Amino acid sequence: MRFLILLLPFFLFAKEVCLDFSEIDTDDPYVKQAIIRKVEEYVLEAGFKVKCTENTLRIKVRANYREVPSTISARQRVSSYTLYLSVSLGEESFSASVPYSLPSGSLAELPRRKALEEAFSRIKLHIIKYFSREYLREK
Structure with missing residues (x-):
């Protein structure tokens, strides 16, 4: 409970941002939902x-997701x-590639x-830094 009370002033005076997810290039609903959820989490x-x-x-979010057999x-x-994920926020782009296997x-x-x-864990800090720079630029 104390943690929530400490965060209350933080959220009262936080700047607002509008995310436009109209250009997410994937047909997979799980991937699309994961991209939206993670980017919103990093904004917070x-x-x-x-x-x-x-x-x-307003920040336009573009994402590209593909899997390449290796x-x-x-x-x-x-x-x-190999899973390739690229997330673009405005003019900056963040990408990561992760190998995985399907044993059965x-x-x-x-x-x-x-x-x-x-x-997402590989690009998390870069996205948070991007939003921190946007916050400082708007002040």
């Missing part, structure tokens, strides 16, 4: 409030992939989702 961590009004700072098993099936079909989406989380 940088000290902004996500709110779209007339005089808020290893073919003895049975001629793809068993390893029983794991389904779990290795891919874990690789996506790893890619």
